[in-house]
Amino acid sequence: MDNTNIYTALYQENKELLQSLSPDFLVKLREDAMQHFIQKGFPGKKDESYKYTYLEPYFNNGYNKYLSPKNIQFDVNEIFHCDVPKLDTHVILLVNGFYFDAANPLKTLPGDVIVGSFAQAVKEYPELVAKYLGKYTSGDSFVALNTAFSRDGIFLYVPKGKVVEKPIQVINVLISDEELMVQHRNLVILEPNSQARVVVCDHTLSPNKFLTNAVTEVYLGENATFDHFKVQNEHNDSVQVSHTYFYQDKASSLRTSTITLHGGLVRNNLNIKLDGEGAECHAFGLFVTDQAQHVDNSVFVDHAKPNCTSNQLFKGILDDQSNGAFAGRILVDRDSQKTAAYQRNSNILLSDEAKMDSKPQLEIYADDVKCSHGATVGQLDEDALFYLRARGISEREAKLMLMYAFAYEIIDEIKIEPLHVRMADLIERRLRGDLTRCNNCAVNCG
Amino acid sequence: MNETNDNILNEVTQGDYKYGFVTDIDTETIPKGLNEDVVRLISAKKNEPEFMLEWRLKAFRHWQTLTMPTWAHLTIPEISYQDIIYYAAPKQQAKYASLDEVDPELLETFDKLGIPLNERNHLAGVAVDAVMDSISVKTTFRETLAEKGIIFCSMSEAIREHPDLVKKYLGSVVPSTDNFFAALNSAVFSDGSFCYVPKGIRCPMELSTYFRINAANTGQFERTLLIADEGAYVSYLEGCTAPQRDENQLHAAVVELVAMENAEIKYSTVQNWYPGNKEGKGGIYNFVTKRGICKGANSKISWTQVETGSAITWKYPSCILRGDNSSAEFYSVAVTNNHQQADTGTKMIHIGKNTRSRIVSKGISAGLSNNSYRGLVKVTRGAENARNFSQCDSLLLGSKCGSHTFPYLEVDNKTAKVEHEATTSKIGEDQIFYCNQRGISTEDAVGLIVNGYAREVLNQLPMEFAVEAQKLLAISLEGSVG
Numbered sequence: 001m002d003n004t005n006i007y008t009a010l011y012q013e014n015k016e017l018l019q020s021l022s023p024d025f026l027v028k029l030r031e032d033a034m035q036h037f038i039q040k041g042f043p044g045k046k047d048e049s050y051k052y053t054y055l056e057p058y059f060n061n062g063y064n065k066y067l068s069p070k071n072i073q074f075d076v077n078e079i080f081h082c083d084v085p086k087l088d089t090h091v092i093l094l095v096n097g098f099y100f101d102a103a104n105p106l107k108t109l110p111g112d113v114i115v116g117s118f119a120q121a122v123k124e125y126p127e128l129v130a131k132y133l134g135k136y137t138s139g140d141s142f143v144a145l146n147t148a149f150s151r152d153g154i155f156l157y158v159p160k161g162k163v164v165e166k167p168i169q170v171i172n173v174l175i176s177d178e179e180l181m182v183q184h185r186n187l188v189i190l191e192p193n194s195q196a197r198v199v200v201c202d203h204t205l206s207p208n209k210f211l212t213n214a215v216t217e218v219y220l221g222e223n224a225t226f227d228h229f230k231v232q233n234e235h236n237d238s239v240q241v242s243h244t245y246f247y248q249d250k251a252s253s254l255r256t257s258t259i260t261l262h263g264g265l266v267r268n269n270l271n272i273k274l275d276g277e278g279a280e281c282h283a284f285g286l287f288v289t290d291q292a293q294h295v296d297n298s299v300f301v302d303h304a305k306p307n308c309t310s311n312q313l314f315k316g317i318l319d320d321q322s323n324g325a326f327a328g329r330i331l332v333d334r335d336s337q338k339t340a341a342y343q344r345n346s347n348i349l350l351s352d353e354a355k356m357d358s359k360p361q362l363e364i365y366a367d368d369v370k371c372s373h374g375a376t377v378g379q380l381d382e383d384a385l386f387y388l389r390a391r392g393i394s395e396r397e398a399k400l401m402l403m404y405a406f407a408y409e410i411i412d413e414i415k416i417e418p419l420h421v422r423m424a425d426l427i428e429r430r431l432r433g434d435l436t437r438c439n440n441c442a443v444n445c446g
Numbered sequence: 447m448n449e450t451n452d453n454i455l456n457e458v459t460q461g462d463y464k465y466g467f468v469t470d471i472d473t474e475t476i477p478k479g480l481n482e483d484v485v486r487l488i489s490a491k492k493n494e495p496e497f498m499l500e501w502r503l504k505a506f507r508h509w510q511t512l513t514m515p516t517w518a519h520l521t522i523p524e525i526s527y528q529d530i531i532y533y534a535a536p537k538q539q540a541k542y543a544s545l546d547e548v549d550p551e552l553l554e555t556f557d558k559l560g561i562p563l564n565e566r567n568h569l570a571g572v573a574v575d576a577v578m579d580s581i582s583v584k585t586t587f588r589e590t591l592a593e594k595g596i597i598f599c600s601m602s603e604a605i606r607e608h609p610d611l612v613k614k615y616l617g618s619v620v621p622s623t624d625n626f627f628a629a630l631n632s633a634v635f636s637d638g639s640f641c642y643v644p645k646g647i648r649c650p651m652e653l654s655t656y657f658r659i660n661a662a663n664t665g666q667f668e669r670t671l672l673i674a675d676e677g678a679y680v681s682y683l684e685g686c687t688a689p690q691r692d693e694n695q696l697h698a699a700v701v702e703l704v705a706m707e708n709a710e711i712k713y714s715t716v717q718n719w720y721p722g723n724k725e726g727k728g729g730i731y732n733f734v735t736k737r738g739i740c741k742g743a744n745s746k747i748s749w750t751q752v753e754t755g756s757a758i759t760w761k762y763p764s765c766i767l768r769g770d771n772s773s774a775e776f777y778s779v780a781v782t783n784n785h786q787q788a789d790t791g792t793k794m795i796h797i798g799k800n801t802r803s804r805i806v807s808k809g810i811s812a813g814l815s816n817n818s819y820r821g822l823v824k825v826t827r828g829a830e831n832a833r834n835f836s837q838c839d840s841l842l843l844g845s846k847c848g849s850h851t852f853p854y855l856e857v858d859n860k861t862a863k864v865e866h867e868a869t870t871s872k873i874g875e876d877q878i879f880y881c882n883q884r885g886i887s888t889e890d891a892v893g894l895i896v897n898g899y900a901r902e903v904l905n906q907l908p909m910e911f912a913v914e915a916q917k918l919l920a921i922s923l924e925g926s927v928g
Binding site (some may be wrong): 048334335337347349350351352354355356357358359360361362363364365366367368369370371372373374375376377378379 | 517519825827840842843844845846847848849850851852853854855856857858859860861862863864865866867868869870871872
């Protein structure tokens, strides 16, 4: 199969438009990315990093691809009709990958924090964007594709020493009357000693097929703190390929959680580079799948400097014919002494047809390190089930309790209190099968 | 780690290779290079029946369509397959009827290696098949074994004398088309050991093959086939050494194990090929395909390996758990030092119901070496109640070595329980301190800790060899205390 041509043709057709809208540095980035993509093509069936998720067939001609926002009619109030109770946030809306509030593309929050449209930031702050954009992304074909085509997304800049008090909530809405492909690009820059929290939720508002190929880059300066939380709740006909890159300088601290409630095919690539002494990161992931869903989490943590700490915990609950995959790679570079790196992947299979593939990897070139990983695939504990049954709890309830307890380890890591309560509630309803499709923003369901 | 410790470390890891001598003996070789004529020539030299030649040619033709795989975490210099001599045999051919006819030089060689071929001086109850370069020199205790109906002989003999058994089982576990090196081996293999233990027989002694590379510029391609029929038990050990040379030599072997209903096979390897010198020059490339099948119900296969030699090791002794209630074990200690590289591990394929597997892998890397564990645990849809536990620990001695873990878990059945855990660390300063405080020198302390670390695996070896393996471990690590 070769779908590369579709995108080379699309690039040629829109070359002038893309160039007219991009400053020089971006024109060059796009050109290089396209060359790289043409050379490399889509990862094949045997490609080690996409071993369990073969994506090329989805990148076909069946989706409409727009490089400028299309006018979509819908009721904004419908989306915001209820917030997470007591969660006070700055809300940003992306519709089909484009910043929604066209009249007000860049906002300044207290403390000279800039937040808004990525496209607008490219126009207004080309130097700032040029300094960071694409500096630490990998040679992944999908990322190259995104670099070549992506026009808009979210931009966040937190100046030195500033703290964004309220979480920033990004809502990705997919709504269309035709099959649609969306590629957006998000850039987050945290200057030294700054702090921010971002909550992202993805959801689909129309039953059409969607294909998302998104890239997010986050740069944490010295001593910066970033809390990132993502809820994926798209319908079962959607395909999402999401890449997130975190670059961490000295003593910076990162927490990132990805919770996948629904989605047809989801592939999350999480890349963390610890490039300053004393940096630490905590990465969490949870997915609950049923029917024919497929969720693949791929994590790469690079300990490039000494004295860094990383911690990963990824869990999955799989029912029906669903497929899950996990690949976690920890790389400890030659001089990264005193590294502490942990990784755990646990999965529960509920049905005969569910399948889980797990691939935890350690690649270590320094000796004074403490690294460990563990992976398990199993089922609910018979003894625990019996204990509950013996106390008069029905089998269904007992199973739910055990699954909920299994998932709670991840939810417990959510440090934004109202969100924690909300997610706990959502997960419970998801496990009960009450949360069939998101009606609204994932954190607003209900 | 401070300087004194580094010095001790160096001392401990820089032991010399004891088996690097060359035996001066007339060797019959064929010209370098590989083509169909060479395959025919090898087959003719061994007086093989027609079916074997066909089998070899088929493998050779398939091999020509393949390219060497590159997925391992290894840096392998390009190998020129036309520069290798594919057949070398000590002259004086023919199988020796009695020990008196064996070239005394040869006897001395094996004596020096600690493998006496004289049955009176035998290693306590071990039957040995000694293989020098491409041919089997002598198989001891054949008569004793034959009384019980056990066939233990060289592969070439087996092909001539038991063609039915060979035809039935050769390639049944590792097909000639399995992979690049298996195809190469199938085309040019020269000898190896064959063993068949009949129904209900418990093999009374340890069986062993000792492989020795002697001739220069040659590759060694041997093939081992072990069959344990219903209810049989056999414990098997292989050892290997090679002379110290500047050029690299290729060793591409295939080992197949077949365990029928209620049978048990225990296969142990103490691999001590020449690892190259301290600058990484020379040494053996050890690219081996080993696989066993638990064919019948309640069968068991256990692999134990102590890997200390070879410049590059690339092998994955695997098990296919076909029979219901069958079980498999893999115990491994892999030590790499200086410029050595190892990418080793196992595959456990669960097909039958209630199958169990256990993996214990201990990697120790020192010097500038790289040591990887790579393993697959696959539970197929029909494998109800499969159980696996894997533990892979790595110990790093020195700051310039690398240690890697690449496990794959593929689970397709909800009743399966699969667990994997791995740790990587160096020897704790507190552990060393504890020993020092009790009057144990740092050097001894490291030896103690490494031995304790590897004990779980060493305990699985037959007694006679456990001692040898422990010494080997100490020698391989000589000069690397940290």
